[in-house]
Amino acid sequence: MTMHREVLTGKHLMQGDIACAEGAIAAGCKFFAGYPITPATEITERMARRMIEVDGMFVQMEDELASMAAIIGASWAGAKAMTATSGPGFSLMQENIGLAVMTETPCVVVNIMRGAPSTGLPTEGAQQDVMQCKWGSHGDYEIIALAPASVQEMFDLTIECFNFAETYRAPTFLLADGFTGHLWERVVIPSREEIKTVERKKPIVPADKYVPFKPDEDLVPPMACFGEGYRVHVTGLTHDELGYPKTTDPKIQHELVNRLCEKIRKNSDKIIRTYKFMLEDADVAVIAYGIPSRSSLNAVKRAREAGIKAGLLRLITVWPFPEKQVEELSNHVKAIVVPEMNCGQVVREVERVAKETPVHFSSKIGGEPHSPSEIFEVIRRAAKA
Amino acid sequence: MTVLQEFEKHPLAKYLRLERFPHIWCEGCGDGIILNCFVKALDDLGINMDKLVVVSGIGCIGRIAGYIKCDSFHTTHGRPIALATGIKLANPKLTIAVISGDGDLFAIGGNHFIHAARRNVDMTVICSNNFNYGMTGGQFGPTTPLDSYTTTTPYGNIEHPFNLVHLAAAAGAVYVARWTALHVKRLTESIKKALQKKGFKFIEVISPCPEIYGRRNKLGKAIDTMKRYRQICEIRHGYDPAKAEITIEKIIVGEFIDIEKPTYGELLQKQFLTIQKR
Incomplete structure (x- = not known):
């Protein structure tokens, strides 16, 4: 075996x-x-x-x-x-x-x-x-x-x-x-x-007491699966806590949709992971994720060698967006650089959160990742501005 | 006595989520008859309701999943068979019934139907065919007869309809039958047979839609449609499904296909045992 x-x-x-x-x-x-x-x-x-x-x-x-x-x-x-x-x-x-x-x-x-x-x-x-x-x-x-x-x-x-x-x-x-x-x-x-693995929360009450979509304090309802005797009804329609369609009561839609959002938002501290490199004294912060974060790491090191106080915030969690981390960073750096392999997506979130801090975007599309020197050039420009 | 108390006395009440009644279907609709035949079949077979999953799509009949007291999933439009495939393969001990409409199963969900039939995934698919999209107010669909009037064929339908039993047979279903909402006993027996048989089983149920389709095409009341079924239906077991096209003059009903073929689950189990021995 x-x-x-x-x-x-x-x-x-x-x-x-x-x-x-x-x-x-x-x-x-x-x-x-x-x-x-x-x-x-x-x-x-x-x-x-x-x-x-x-x-x-x-x-x-x-x-x-x-x-x-x-x-x-x-x-x-x-x-x-x-x-x-x-x-x-x-x-x-x-x-x-x-x-x-x-x-x-x-x-x-x-x-x-x-x-x-x-x-x-x-x-x-x-x-x-x-x-x-x-x-x-x-x-x-x-x-x-x-x-x-x-x-x-x-x-x-x-x-x-x-x-x-x-x-x-x-x-x-x-x-x-x-x-x-x-x-x-x-x-x-x-x-x-x-290896740490997690299993879904199961109901601890018998079937006749079970309310399938009634959340616990963490806003997540325990999940009974098919064949376990709970006889759950599941629908894509707006539903009440019993799981039954309720499409004419505004309160039900309001509560359900907000809870679906809040169960992620309220737990974002537990979900968000970032990697920080030389950010303590940084004037220019690169915010990157995926493959451009590797070129960014090299570019930051090069910038340090050139006397520019640069650092890297790598987003491991992209959604929910690490607002708190980006906001804190924007409060103590002079400029932010965002390299992405698109025409500008996460950079919009960064701009939304960073407010006054200038954000320099580096777009790269067409099938080649950013080279470290490309990102280094943007860091250099950002440091001068 | 309240309406609910009245309902509770019904011999099949234990199979239903009574608190969900009255159902949403119009007077004269065949969907209630399908529900009745289905739960009667469950009762006759003594099906373990803890191991039954009813999956439906979107449309009038789609609401049926929410009325039966078992695990049930009211999915996105056209996807019940794909979702049911996931349920069955992840837990082969469950009995799966997909109950949905002609538009859901054969227009938006047509691809899932033919591929589940080809794979011979173990499930019973029951299609309530009312010749139009009733829930959205009566547009034409993949089974609407030529020249029929619907809100999107105001000058008459110019699209050729599917012959569902032929389609199911060609795609590889091991059991194919067609009945109408008039054939309550035969439909119930057919559902029982399908639930006991392994593989991909398909039952088409021609269902009156007096309020929407019937009104536009001047078909009279539901009772008139039922009378018409009695006049034009012809029971022909073993009939070639390719020749069983529905016409104004004739509806051939009966069991067209009843064959044996290894199911996806059985072939997988065989493969699994070979690999484990390596």
Whole structure:
């Protein structure tokens, strides 16, 4: 049975996509539904081979609409469930991402971002879906999205995604750029005991006392799954705490939608992760995530050598947006630099929060990540201004 | 005696979420008959209601999931079969019934239908076919007959309708039947048979829509439509579903397909055992 281990403890040379699949398995993922798409296909291929080895379930669906629907169904059947895709497929998933939000379904969606709009640049990495991840489905809602910047983080943060999804009963996103997905690097996989995994909260009352969508103090309701005897009704319609449609009472919509947002917002301190480098005395702060944060780290070091007090705030959590961290930073730096592989997405959030502090944006699209010297030049300009 | 107390005396009341009644369906609609036949089938079979999941999509019949006292999911438009696939594969011990409409299952959800049938995922799909989108006020759909009037075919329908039983058979369903809301006993027996059989099973139920489709096409009251069913329906078990197109003169009903084929779950289990032995 050694070859069928769920946790491949040890050191490996691994591709980002494969590390993501292994992270999911280590987190306890037992259901994967997907549809082939570059540059996320390797995750689906790995899951096709691995799920059956760990008593899990793999299914290749007819499209991404179906993949997203299937993981919601699987999650309600009690399995930790995931799908993986890239831009075009992510667009198709938006419909049922909204359903997952509304029905408070724990699930993980991986988006290995490629150049867009439309079919765009299938084989080239990008960060053009960050706003879509937050706002892509219709309506008001909050989700959780983590942005890995290394193959190690493709493993680690996929586990974290499952833990957040299970804790907050919300779809949780691994938002990786295509470069990180296709990168080969060293990964250290810890022992099973060292990996912290979280299981969804179950009801502690009998079926006749159970109110399926009545939240606890943390705003998250305990989840009874199908087949457990609780006979739950689940709907995408606005519903009361019993789970029944209530579409003519404004109070019900008000309470439900606000709670769905608040359960993420009020717990944002527990969700937000950042990495700080040389920010204590910095005049210029680079705020980056994903692959540009690696060029940024190099650029910051170069700036320090050139006598510019630069630092880096790397966003590991992109959604909910780390407002407090960015605001604090904006209060003591003279300028902020935001490099992104898009035409300006997270930079808007930074500008919104940073208020008076000048924000310099560095856009890079077309399939090449920023070089350190490109970011260094923006830091130098920002320091002079 | 309150209405609810009256309901509670019904022999099938224990299968329903009585607090949700009265249901939303119009007078004369066939959806209530489908609900009745479905719960009667559950009762006859002694189905374990803790292990049954009813999944529905969007539309009038979509509300059925919320009326049956079991685990149930009222999904997004067109997606019940894809969602049900996830439920069944993640927990093969559950019995899955998808109950939805012609527009939900064959227009927006058509792709999911054919692929679940092809995979032979173990589920019973019941389609309430009322020839139009009733919930949104009566637009034409994939089963609307040629020349029919709907709000989006004000000059008559020029699209050829699907023959659902032919489609289901061609896509690989192991059991295919068609009844109307008039055939209460036969429909109930058909649902029982489907629930006991393994694989992807499909039952089409022709359902009156007197308030919306019927009104626009001058079909009279529900009772007139029921009388018409009695006149034009012909029971032909084993009939070629390709030739069972619905016409104004004739509706062929019956069991068209009843075959055995390994299900997705069975093939997977076989593969699983081989891999575990390695």
